[in-house]
Amino acid sequence: MFETRPDRDAEVVLVGRSNVGKSTLMREITGHSFDTGGSPGVTTKPNHYDWAAEDFVITDLPGFGFMAGVPEDVRERIKTDVVRYVEANAERILVGVLVVDGKSVVDIIDRHSGPDEIPHDVELFGFFEELGVPVVVAVNKMDKVDDRDERLDALAERLGLYPPWQQFEETLAPISAKRGSIEPLEAAVRHHLHEAGRDDLFKFF
Numbered sequence: 001m002f003e004t005r006p007d008r009d010a011e012v013v014l015v016g017r018s019n020v021g022k023s024t025l026m027r028e029i030t031g032h033s034f035d036t037g038g039s040p041g042v043t044t045k046p047n048h049y050d051w052a053a054e055d056f057v058i059t060d061l062p063g064f065g066f067m068a069g070v071p072e073d074v075r076e077r078i079k080t081d082v083v084r085y086v087e088a089n090a091e092r093i094l095v096g097v098l099v100v101d102g103k104s105v106v107d108i109i110d111r112h113s114g115p116d117e118i119p120h121d122v123e124l125f126g127f128f129e130e131l132g133v134p135v136v137v138a139v140n141k142m143d144k145v146d147d148r149d150e151r152l153d154a155l156a157e158r159l160g161l162y163p164p165w166q167q168f169e170e171t172l173a174p175i176s177a178k179r180g181s182i183e184p185l186e187a188a189v190r191h192h193l194h195e196a197g198r199d200d201l202f203k204f205f
């Protein structure tokens with residue numbers, strides 16, 4: 001279990017496989033730099049970012065899934081720790097942002113779909129729903145995607161959202177964190193904050 005536990009009553013978490021761009025997105029949202037890098041597994045502990053005067057924290061969690069050079073048991077432990085963190089903090093998590101790599105997510109999901117295997121991204125998506133935590137899928141690295149609508153429809157379908165994807169703007173947000181184009185994500189997060197009666201937090205998004 002991660003040892004950090006922020007003493008705030010409202011939280012937004014960023015979760016997802018390693019190297020999808022969570023820390024890059026965290027930088028875009030907060031304006032503060034976090035370790036990012038070309039090799040997966042850069043973030044090993046939760047990054048919490050809060051504001052002294054505000055009862056709010058954004059948390060960038062370590063990535064899980066395949067990471068070159070990281071043993072299987074370590075990867076599994078990180079995944080378990082992330083799931084436990086979300087479960088333990090579900091009460092105050094207003095929005096769960098599931099970050100995926102728009103270029104590869106559909107292929108990865110298909111590769112890991114089988115009779116006794118649920119892909120991490122699909123599992124996490126369902127897990128947030130089970131906990132009653134609104135989830136936004138930040139489909140990152142869209143700057144590398146040519147067949148935008150086809151990719152997004154394919155992803156929607158795998159998450160159980162019947163295409164066309166445009167019907168789910170509160171759930172699917174195509175972005176490019178590295179280029180600073182994250183408006184669809186901000187709009188989706190604001191939607192859920194509004195639903196939670198927390199328009200006061202719009203200033204962070």
Ligand SMILES: Nc1nc2c(ncn2[C@@H]2O[C@H](COP(=O)(O)OP(=O)(O)OP(=O)(O)O)[C@@H](O)[C@H]2O)c(=O)[nH]1
Binds near residue numbers: 177
């Ligand atoms: N092309 C492109 N690359 C991106 C984008 N966002 C992030 N990256 C790159 O993806 C790599 C991984 O980014 P990180 O932000 O470290 O990813 P992470 O999800 O925090 O990774 P872990 O901490 O290992 O889980 C870096 O080389 C980033 O520059 C994007 O929108 N487009």
Ligand SMILES: [Mg+2]
Binds near residue numbers: 022024035036
């Ligand atoms: Mg990171």
